[in-house]
Amino acid sequence: MDINNVVAENIDNPHDLERMYRKDPQAFKKSFAHAWEQHPNSEVLRVWYARLHFKETPEKSPLLQKGFLFMGMLAILAGVCTRIIFHFVEQEAIAPINLAFGVIPFIAAYFVYKKTPKKSVIYTLVALFLISGVYLNTLPLNYSDSIVLAYLHFPIFLWVVVGLAFTGNDYSLGSSRLAYIKFNLEYGILYASMAVSGMVLALLTLQLFSFVGLDIENFYFSNVVLFGAAALAIVAAYLVSMNLKLAKNITPYLAKIFSPLVLVTLVVYLITVIWVGKNPFLDRDFLLAFNGILLGVLVVTIFSITESDSDRKKNISDYINVALIGLALIIDSVALSAIVFRLSSYGITPNRLAVLGVNILIWANLIWIMFSYIRFLQNKSGPSTIQDAVTKYLPVYGLWAAFVIFTFPIIFN
Incomplete structure (x- = not known):
């Protein structure tokens, strides 16, 4: 039996028609023409005809x-x-x-x-x-x-x-x-x-x-x-x-690739830090590096969350994100303790106050995201609540930046 008869005989089997089309689109189109001549009144074939012969309305040249x-x-x-x-x-x-x-x-x-x-x-x-x-x-x-x-x-x-x-x-x-x-x-x-x-x-x-x-x-x-x-x-x-497909197609894959890599790297790094005995309470440069890691983890986590579908079900990526957020909270808590220690020991400076403020903001944001994730994993809410924990907090960072910009030079000068 040739393919022409198969297309005609599978009018009521959309799955088989789709499978044949994906297997060999060009052969399907040629065979479809014959089936269309035999069954011009078929609603299914009319839909396929519109799909195969669809042409967008011509627009002006992009340069114009x-x-x-x-x-x-x-x-x-x-x-x-x-x-x-x-x-x-x-x-x-x-x-x-x-x-x-x-x-x-x-x-x-x-x-x-x-x-x-x-x-x-x-x-x-x-x-x-x-x-x-x-x-x-x-x-x-x-x-x-x-x-x-x-x-x-x-x-x-x-x-x-x-x-x-x-x-x-x-x-x-x-x-x-x-x-x-x-x-x-x-x-x-x-x-x-x-x-x-x-x-x-x-x-x-x-x-x-x-x-x-x-x-x-x-x-x-x-x-x-x-x-x-x-x-x-x-x-x-x-x-x-203009919805360029290059960047849109690659970002979800980057999110899926980098999240587990960052998690593994961070775990190995923290174990190494403990092994060599680095102390953020006494080492100022190490404390700054700790805060840099914290910002990086926050960016990667937000990156992964925003690239997730709002109507999806939970998967391995969610558990990786929860682990990342948990590690970030540990890092932030240690950093906050070290900053408070340095403030009480060495006094208030613009740098210490600014780092303290940033760490408090990030800590609060991570807590919100973590609780949203826990509710999602317990099936008490949807993934949109996690995205809300990210988007609703964005103005807070802008307000803090404005506070530092417009008050620190006046207060400390």
Whole structure:
């Protein structure tokens, strides 16, 4: 019996039709044409006909779309502004952190263009960028501990501000905040991929010019590379927002791969630390490393949680995440104890107070996530409650960053 008769005879067996199609799509299409001629009134074959002959409505060329043109304009402006700001940084007239204003406001502007939020959201964004920019450049360039802490927390504050632009009118919805976290993950992967390609091009260009006896390294990096890095940040935001499949397809696999690897590495590291007798209470550098590990575990855990489906059932990844969170809580508890010990023994400093605040914030967030996970594993709630524990806490980090930025330089200077 040939395949034509099989397609016709399996009209009432969708599973078999799908199996044949996946096995050899081209042969199925040829055979389907004959079956369609024999049974033009079949509802099943009509669905298959629509599926096999579906064509999307032709759109304008991407180069002619308004969104693409607007992105291109923002990319050029970002490159130009970054180069201008870099000039003043070289003159030591302003702090290097000002380079963030060459890129981040333009990413926010693209999101505003795409989302079209209400005026109150736009006014808030403009006010936050203006106030933070003016305040940042009123700080003295003495690089004291409080000033450096303000600089270090500034990107976190701006990240939350960009999140407001991304979510638009839906800034209070957990699903919008979750989408913003996923955007950051996909954005980081895509930007890194393009940046590596850009570095290869830069090295090739420098090598080619060196063959003719020209050293263009300083000029090339100060102008072309700097401009390209800033413009590329806007292009990457545009590509991710256009649902580029490259980053979207790889992030779930990265989450599944890195979570168990981080867990194993962390367990081995902690055992080694205990074996060699390292003490975070007395070793300041080791305490800082402990906090760095804590931040890394938090990022990996959030990474894994946000890449999980909101309607899935529990699996091995959930137990790995619970183990990671448990280890992170142990690390955070030890770090908190060490920080309190150092505060009581050596007094209050901006650095110690800032590290204490960050550890308390992370500890509270991890506790919330842990309790949400326990309820999920006990079938008392769904996985969405775990994601809520992540998304609803995000503004807290922004508020803490704002507190450090706007109060530490005043209090400690």
